[in-house]
Amino acid sequence: MPLNLTQKLILSHLTDGNDFPAPGTDEIANAMLPDPGQDIALRIDQTLTQDATGTMAYLEFEAMGVPRVKTECSVAYIDHNTLQSGFENADDHRFIRSCARKHGIWFSRPGNGICHQVHLERFGKPGKTLIGSDSHTPTGGGIGMLAMGAGGLDVAVAMGGGAYHIPMPRVTLVRLTGALPGVPGESADSLGWKSWVSAKDVILEVLRRLTVKGGVGRVIEYGGPGIAGLTVPERATITNMGAELGATTSMFPSDEITKAFLAAQGREEDWIELLPDEDAEYDNTIEIDLGELEPLAACPHMPDKVKPVRKLAGIKVDQVCIGSCTNSSLQDMLKVSAILKGKTVHPGVSLSIAPGSKQVLTMLAQNGALADMIAAGARILESACGPCIGMGQSPGSGAVSLRTFNRNFEGRSGTADAQVYLVSPETAAAAALTGVFTDPRDLGPAPAIALPARFLIDDNMIEPPVPEADMDGVEIEYGPNIKPFPASEPMPAGIAAKAVLKVGDNITTDHIMPAGAKILPYRSNIPYLAQFCFAQCDLDFAEHCQQAGRSIVIGGANYGQGSSREHAALVPLYLGVKAVIAKTFARIHAANLVNAGIAPFTFADPADYDHIETGDDLALEGIRANLESGTVVLLKNNTTGESYMLRHELSPRQRAILLAGGLLEYTKASE
Numbered sequence: 001m002p003l004n005l006t007q008k009l010i011l012s013h014l015t016d017g018n019d020f021p022a023p024g025t026d027e028i029a030n031a032m033l034p035d036p037g038q039d040i041a042l043r044i045d046q047t048l049t050q051d052a053t054g055t056m057a058y059l060e061f062e063a064m065g066v067p068r069v070k071t072e073c074s075v076a077y078i079d080h081n082t083l084q085s086g087f088e089n090a091d092d093h094r095f096i097r098s099c100a101r102k103h104g105i106w107f108s109r110p111g112n113g114i115c116h117q118v119h120l121e122r123f124g125k126p127g128k129t130l131i132g133s134d135s136h137t138p139t140g141g142g143i144g145m146l147a148m149g150a151g152g153l154d155v156a157v158a159m160g161g162g163a164y165h166i167p168m169p170r171v172t173l174v175r176l177t178g179a180l181p182g183v184p185g186e187s188a189d190s191l192g193w194k195s196w197v198s199a200k201d202v203i204l205e206v207l208r209r210l211t212v213k214g215g216v217g218r219v220i221e222y223g224g225p226g227i228a229g230l231t232v233p234e235r236a237t238i239t240n241m242g243a244e245l246g247a248t249t250s251m252f253p254s255d256e257i258t259k260a261f262l263a264a265q266g267r268e269e270d271w272i273e274l275l276p277d278e279d280a281e282y283d284n285t286i287e288i289d290l291g292e293l294e295p296l297a298a299c300p301h302m303p304d305k306v307k308p309v310r311k312l313a314g315i316k317v318d319q320v321c322i323g324s325c326t327n328s329s330l331q332d333m334l335k336v337s338a339i340l341k342g343k344t345v346h347p348g349v350s351l352s353i354a355p356g357s358k359q360v361l362t363m364l365a366q367n368g369a370l371a372d373m374i375a376a377g378a379r380i381l382e383s384a385c386g387p388c389i390g391m392g393q394s395p396g397s398g399a400v401s402l403r404t405f406n407r408n409f410e411g412r413s414g415t416a417d418a419q420v421y422l423v424s425p426e427t428a429a430a431a432a433l434t435g436v437f438t439d440p441r442d443l444g445p446a447p448a449i450a451l452p453a454r455f456l457i458d459d460n461m462i463e464p465p466v467p468e469a470d471m472d473g474v475e476i477e478y479g480p481n482i483k484p485f486p487a488s489e490p491m492p493a494g495i496a497a498k499a500v501l502k503v504g505d506n507i508t509t510d511h512i513m514p515a516g517a518k519i520l521p522y523r524s525n526i527p528y529l530a531q532f533c534f535a536q537c538d539l540d541f542a543e544h545c546q547q548a549g550r551s552i553v554i555g556g557a558n559y560g561q562g563s564s565r566e567h568a569a570l571v572p573l574y575l576g577v578k579a580v581i582a583k584t585f586a587r588i589h590a591a592n593l594v595n596a597g598i599a600p601f602t603f604a605d606p607a608d609y610d611h612i613e614t615g616d617d618l619a620l621e622g623i624r625a626n627l628e629s630g631t632v633v634l635l636k637n638n639t640t641g642e643s644y645m646l647r648h649e650l651s652p653r654q655r656a657i658l659l660a661g662g663l664l665e666y667t668k669a670s671e
Contacts, residue, residue: 039651070161077115091479113357126254142236176226199234215247241264272415328356333656346435488597555582560589597662
């Protein structure tokens with residue numbers, strides 16, 4: 001059976017518990033593929049965490065009682081909560097470091113860089129599975145990994161040797177042809193940058209076509225002759241922002257371009273060739289001619305509201321932010337430096353630049369590119385997520401901010417009425433110089449840059465764990481801001497609860513549990529976080545939940561899109577939310593709700609959404625019996641006297657998790 005990349009990696013990582021041959025057997029190549037949507041259990045080779053989600057993930061790992069991680073490689077990164085305006089972030093960092101040292105996890109210190117950028121540089125391996133407690137973990141697909149974002153508890157279970165469960169995805173092929181405008185057709189390993197159109201424009205074009213819901217239940221594979229002209233950093237930009245499609249992950253083949261990148265990182269021995277079979281089949285195919293693309297921008301407040309930059313030309317720009325896990329590679333930084341060299345940032349623009357890793361920042365300093373940025377008037381930030389997660393650099397009231405990031409959800413920047421656009425580094429740098437939206441092609445010929453054959457190799461900011469023989473001598477350091485995660489209870493026979501909130505379509509995890517410099521330091525303190533839950537939708541949400549006791553949230557389509565943050569489930573759990581009923585759910589958030597013991601249901605008839613209002617008294621009758629035996633649940637609206645049929649797409653395992661009261665309780669009971 002000819003296989004595509006997704007099928008190859010899934011079949012080679014199926015664990016016991018699936019109705020398929022075990023990995024490594026002779027039958028594996030000819031195994032019947034799982035049906036789309038069928039629950040599959042995957043062996044996980046690598047995990048990563050970051051500090052905004054890592055504290056909770058390691059508290060959960062400790063609660064499991066597993067002394068050392070059982071993965072091939074697990075890494076804890078400090079890159080989100082790096083602004084230390086109080087003791088909270090520093091305390092969390094000490095806790096994470098002590099857990100890493102004790103339990104067999106590599107520790108990337110503050111300042112070493114953004115998790116996805118560093119993992120691509122120093123740890124990622126083609127053909128391996130990776131899950132991370134960050135939704136942009138699919139960045140690893142740029143080197144041929146099956147890399148997926150997940151909730152912290154799923155990561156903790158994987159670190160303990162457990163399988164990661166997902167629905168079997170469909171696979172979409174994005175077939176790239178041609179070359180970016182202005183770029184000759186030679187391969188990317190020797191290519192100098194000569195185009196004003198970049199990888200960011202490629203993924204924005206995919207988002208324009210598919211929307212933020214178009215990748216749900218799918219893996220996006222990239223292929224075709226056009227990929228030969230894309231470097232690994234460009235591929236990683238595309239797979240990174242594939243998270244905004246709602247996709248399970250995105251992936252490129254591991255080819256000679258991948259080999260050259262790993263060789264430049266001193267890791268050529270980690271390379272394997274990984275290509276789809278010649279006659280591999282896909283569920284559908286999208287054709288994109290790279291030569292027909294132009295500079296694009298995602299307009300406020302959604303990554304799929306894409307327009308050509310030329311149609312936005314002349315709009316006044318107040319702020320430009322360059323960096324994030326999407327566009328902070330050495331290649332991106334060298335482009336920006338070449339554009340800024342010898343020029344001055346427009347007086348009406350604040351330009352900040354955050355290189356993605358210590359490796360990138362040091363190389364910029366050594367080759368003079370950093371000096372060109374500073375001379376032009378750029379504000380250089382540390383190698384961290386920074387403004388992307390709302391950690392500083394919030395724009396002014398009503399300001400227009402151009403960002404090379406992956407999300408522009410309303411309020412995510414830290415300024416409620418800011419107008420945030422997502423653009424390429426080229427478009428961002430052009431606007432920084434002119435003070436208005438500018439098609440970078442209007443600046444003249446694109447300057448040429450080339451990546452070095454050898455990158456700086458200095459891992460002095462990455463700490464190995466202590467040897468297993470010495471682990472008992474490591475004390476875990478708990479700060480006063482670290483509170484236990486909320487307790488759940490087994491699913492009751494029925495639930496009577498108030499509809500405490502009704503929201504519309506495309507509600508993001510930023511709506512449910514905001515980030516930002518004022519809130520992120522409390523990610524390890526669920527009781528304190530509770531006051532901010534759904535604050536963008538209802539400032540009194542927490543109070544209403546406390547008054548109701550038990551409550552239900554009503555949502556529209558694509559509920560829970562965005563970040564993998566499990567806090568968007570743990571905080572509602574703490575506040576007494578027992579179920580979320582929506583038209584459709586984003587994959588990771590639905591899984592996080594189940595893991596927390598909150599039931600995610602969908603309306604059998606989406607029109608029934610219109611019949612429920614905030615404040616209605618609802619009853620889920622026989623919910624436990626229905627979860628044990630069926631897929632249909634009856635919802636009664638005692639306020640109106642109506643009844644509605646609800647459905648779920650929960651696997652037998654997920655139903656068992658809900659009945660047990662959450663994944664942690666289920667895991668303990670299974671030991």
